[in-house]
Amino acid sequence: MNVKILADSASDLSKDHYNEYGIEMIPLNVHLDDRAYADVNEIDPKTIYDAMRNGKAPKTSQPAPEAFKKHFMACAEKNEPLVYVSFSSELSGTYQSAKIMEDMVKSDYPDAPLYIVDSKCASIGYGLVVLHVAKMAKAGASVEQIIEAAEYQAKHMEHLFTVDDLEYLYRGGRVSKTSAFVGGLLKIKPLLNVEDGRLVPIEKIRGSKKVLGRMIELMEERGKDFQHQVIGISHGDDLERAEQLSSMIQDKFGVAKENIVIEMVGAVIGAHVGPGTLSLFFSNQPNK
Known part of the structure; x- marks a missing residue:
């Protein structure tokens, strides 16, 4: 049973x-x-970015715990193994909600093969971890193999991202009002990372033209063996820059185009980082 x-x-x-x-x-x-919309199913990220450009400030919330219970119960009743790889517990309460529902379901089905892994990752960095283990599951890997791989991939996933406007990070409490104002005035572009699930500033770069080059430099410093892994790029409705970054990675590291996944930053994360965001994800220790 897969x-x-x-x-x-x-x-x-x-x-x-x-x-x-x-x-x-x-x-x-x-x-x-x-109005509340279910991400992906009822609203697309482009709608959110257009709204933000027009001065609106969308909010986000985690799923209702019942959503997890429905999936967990369906598998518990069939004794079907399920691994939930969650969004970083430091950025959302989804992991905690899932754990509560897991305990509730296991009170009735104590031997239910339900497992939850905190990815400590976000956006396509998180998505790459999910894709890796989904491919393993499709190939018939065991629960133990999948959990081990998910934890390993998550531990070694690097996140590098920049935003076009610090105002959105200020609204989310990630930077001070003064930093947002001065940053906008001086056209400062921050580079940030995710460490142990939390957003951590790396450095500030003056001028958007320098940002892509610095991302490539940091990629070379922090990563390795790029030709044997899948690279992720996500963007806040700025496909042109995402494709430019992809081309730079192909030229610099010899990565095949088909090994680079490019997606738009989804509505939930996009509501916090804003249009023009650009993110790069790779492993610092890929499995072979």
Whole structure:
């Protein structure tokens, strides 16, 4: 019996990925104009970015715990193994909600093969972890192999990202009002990382033209063996720059184009980072 893989919409994977590898997905919620939308299913990221450009400030919320219970119960009743790889517990409460529902379901089905892994990752960095184990599950890997791989891939996933406007990070409490104002005035572009699930500033770069080159330099410093892994790029409605970054990676490291996944930053994460965001994801210690 193949292991079911469950993810949430903060993985920023496309519907094609979910369908091809049989990944089940739980949507987080996006609130816009006094209405809540289920991410991916009821709203697309382009709608959110256009709204933000027009001065609106969408909010987000985690899934209702019942959404997890539904998936967990379905597998518990059939004694079907399921691994939920979650969005970073430091950035959302989805992991905690899932753990509560896991305990509730296991009170009735104590031997249910339900497992939860905190990816400590976000966006396509998280998505690459999910894709890796989904491919393993499709090939018939065991629960133990999948959990070990998910934890390993998550531990070694590097996140590098920049935003076009610090105002959105200020609204989310990630930078001070003064930093946002001065950054905008001086056209400062921050580079950030995710460490142990938390957003951590790396450095500030003056001028957007220098950002891509610096991302490539940091990629070379922090990563290795790029030709034997899948590279992820996500963008806040800026496909042109994402493709430019992809071309630079291909030229610099000899990575095949088909080994680079490019997706738009989804509505949930996009609501916090804003249009023009550009993110790069790779492993610093890929498996062979």
